[in-house]
Amino acid sequence: MLAAQRQALILEQVRRSGGVRVTELVESLDVSDMTVRRDLDALEARGLLRKVHGGALAPHRHSTEEPGFEANATCQEAEKRAIAAAAARLVEPGSAIGVSAGTTTCALAHHLREIPGLTVITNCLRVADVFYRSPRSDQTVVLVGGLRTPSDALVGPLAVAAVRSLHLDTLLLGVHGIDPQAGLTTPNLMEGETDQALVEAARKLIVVADHTKWETVGLCTIAPLERCDVLVTDAGLHAEARRQVSERVGGLIVAEEVEEARPEPPEAGAGGRVPPSRRGG
Structure with a gap:
């Protein structure tokens, strides 16, 4: 799978659930931990998500944005x-x-x-x-x-x-x-x-x-x-x-x-x- 394809799938999951764990992506994409983290770095650099310990969340832009329970559970x-x-x-x-x-x-x-x-x-x-x-x-x-x-x-x-x-x-x-x-x-x-x-x-x-x-x-x-x-x-x-x-x-x-x-x-x-x-x- 090309990097662009992986990153599109990652973004789709973040948008759907509000957040994602690195371990889940390693399993679902069948790639290494390092590859997932490189993809997250690339997406964060484009402002499409924000990395947190153990995963990533949708970027916060507004004071009314409310991540769901599952998204917050991946943080800290x-x-x-x-x-x-x-x-x-x-x-x-x-x-x-x-x-x-x-x-x-x-x-x-x-x-x-x-x-x-x-x-x-x-x-x-x-x-x-x-x-x-x-x-x-x-x-x-x-x-x-x-x-x-x-x-x-x-x-x-x-x-x-x-x-x-x-x-x-x-x-x-x-x-x-x-x-x-x-x-x-x-x-x-x-x-x-x-x-x-x-x-x-x-x-x-x-x-x-x-x-x-x-x-x-x-x-x-x-x-x-x-x-x-x-x-x-x-x-x-x-x-x-x-x-x-x-x-x-x-x-x-x-x-x-x-x-x-x-x-x-x-x-x-x-x-x-x-x-x-x-x-x-």
Whole structure:
């Protein structure tokens, strides 16, 4: 197969699903890993896709573009697993928690189902499925209804109405982007409204987001950066970004650092904030 033919097939798959893994292309095209990566380099140079660790995604050009769940799942998988493990240690047994939609929160759900006595409110079909497959009988899981988005979130008036009647101890929120000025954002207006209701219902907000979300801006602001009590991210977040986060967020946890040290969950200070001495940097 000629390079042009391979690249056309790669683009077709990226456009159809929003993203593709290198391993999948190696198998489907019957070529080497190196050949696939050369094709991805060539397509990225033409602005037709953007390479990420382990694969490629359709290029982001607009604040309303919303990659599907499967496309996002190909990005930063190791980082998301580390973030999920670190964030789960911040959740207390027996608490009422909200879990938003997203690939990171879905990874997080696998850890949360090991925590006894949780009451879980979620607007994500995949998160709910993780809990429903658990053999535990001491957890209560409520899936709010609504319209389904490409990220497998349930959103809209029904979801918002259900959430606004609740009082959560903690919300674990996945986001499309984090920006110093725009705050926590999403490209979907209805998902933004539903996430805003979840934030308002929670006493404590824990945001789980890998480093690629920094300075990404979606159409709708969910909440300002200062509303976040704890941001759990990965070691790829650069020093200047860490400085800005530490100045404006209650606490910063870098997942790989936490995984190595395995400290106890940070103690909340006044207003549920993590004391400055416990912040990452």
